[in-house]
Amino acid sequence: MLRVKNLSFGYEVKPVLKNLSFNISKGDNVSIIGASGCGKSTLLQSIYGLHHVDGKIFWKEEQLLGPNFNIVPGEDFMKYLAQDFDLMPPLSVAENVGKYLSNMYPRKKQQRVNELLELVEMRELARVKARMLSGGQQQRVALARVLAKPPEVLLLDEPFSHIDHFRKNKLRRNLFSHLRKAGVTVIVATHDSTDALAFADQTIAMKDGRIIQMGRPEELYNHPKNAYVASLFGEVNELPASLILKNQAARKKIIIYPHEVHLTDGGTFKAKVKSCFFKGNHFLTQVEMDGEEILLESSKELTKNKIVYLSFNPELLNARLK
Numbered sequence: 001m002l003r004v005k006n007l008s009f010g011y012e013v014k015p016v017l018k019n020l021s022f023n024i025s026k027g028d029n030v031s032i033i034g035a036s037g038c039g040k041s042t043l044l045q046s047i048y049g050l051h052h053v054d055g056k057i058f059w060k061e062e063q064l065l066g067p068n069f070n071i072v073p074g075e076d077f078m079k080y081l082a083q084d085f086d087l088m089p090p091l092s093v094a095e096n097v098g099k100y101l102s103n104m105y106p107r108k109k110q111q112r113v114n115e116l117l118e119l120v121e122m123r124e125l126a127r128v129k130a131r132m133l134s135g136g137q138q139q140r141v142a143l144a145r146v147l148a149k150p151p152e153v154l155l156l157d158e159p160f161s162h163i164d165h166f167r168k169n170k171l172r173r174n175l176f177s178h179l180r181k182a183g184v185t186v187i188v189a190t191h192d193s194t195d196a197l198a199f200a201d202q203t204i205a206m207k208d209g210r211i212i213q214m215g216r217p218e219e220l221y222n223h224p225k226n227a228y229v230a231s232l233f234g235e236v237n238e239l240p241a242s243l244i245l246k247n248q249a250a251r252k253k254i255i256i257y258p259h260e261v262h263l264t265d266g267g268t269f270k271a272k273v274k275s276c277f278f279k280g281n282h283f284l285t286q287v288e289m290d291g292e293e294i295l296l297e298s299s300k301e302l303t304k305n306k307i308v309y310l311s312f313n314p315e316l317l318n319a320r321l322k
């Protein structure tokens with residue numbers, strides 16, 4: 001288990017990480033999500049041992065002692081893939097991937113490099129120099145290199161940020177299932193809610209250097225602590241409870257995702273269409289009801305100023321009442 005206890009850190013006077021405590025089970029995939037600048041990268045770097053932090057970090061009961069105690073930065077059993085890929089530009093793709101593999105058994109090394117290049121779909125570019133690669137290609141090589149000798153703990157900072165959608169989904173599935181099979185504990189800092197929802201065992205939502213909520217992805221999505229947490233997964237409505245539930249104070253709020261607001265033929269919740277955006281399998285439609293703007297998903301395009309009626313699931317509303 002990785003245990004983080006009362007971790008605080010600031011680059012200068014201003015604190016960036018503020019008293020964080022959490023545990024991560026061995027072999028789990030944990031995603032850290034949060035707005036830009038909230039401290040995700042700093043948290044990964046602190047776990048890796050790059051900063052002089054306050055607080056304690058343990059891996060399997062052993063305390064990690066940080067930069068004062070490691071001549072080479074970082075911990076032996078961990079790898080950290082930073083946002084800059086740190087490839088060797090004059091070396092080929094294959095040489096970069098095999099850089100840390102032993103030369104004792106050249107055939108075995110070649111086989112391993114090929115396997116990894118297959119995983120990140122870079123086999124055809126094996127002989128190309130790293131300096132000739134696009135940002136997304138460099139990122140795929142960096143991922144392959146970090147896996148060459150699987151660490152016990154892998155820290156990934158925005159690992160798919162430069163990779164196009166076309167490749168990202170398959171690569172992400174392959175990579176995370178490879179790591180799960182290998183029993184690697186993975187911590188991923190990400191802006192992408194798919195990383196946080198589909199692949200994580202646990203998700204940590206951060207804001208301004210603090211943990212706002214931690215739990216299973218389903219828990220965070222279905223029971224977000226506040227609208228900020230919900231917004232990390234996409235569009236969200238935060239509505240006054242009095243708008244849609246009887247006998248509720250206006251200061252109480254309800255968080256509801258656009259796909260949870262339904263259109264119906266009639267009823268009490270009358271709204272006017274303000275705008276409608278094509279999103280592929282639905283239209284994201286903005287309506288106004290009693291002065292409040294509400295986002296919903298409609299299957300058809302709705303014209304501006306059209307009158308529509310909304311319906312809500314009362315059980316869901318009560319569960320989301322804050």
Ligand SMILES: Nc1ncnc2c1ncn2[C@@H]1O[C@H](COP(=O)(O)OP(=O)(O)OP(=O)(O)O)[C@@H](O)[C@H]1O
Pocket residue numbers: 011012016034035036037038039040041042043189
């Ligand atoms: N080397 C540094 N020196 C001083 N301040 C820094 C340094 N690196 C980061 N910071 C500051 O620390 C805060 C947290 O930055 P960090 O990169 O950890 O956030 P993040 O959540 O990873 O952001 P992003 O999602 O944009 O990568 C920010 O206010 C940033 O400006």
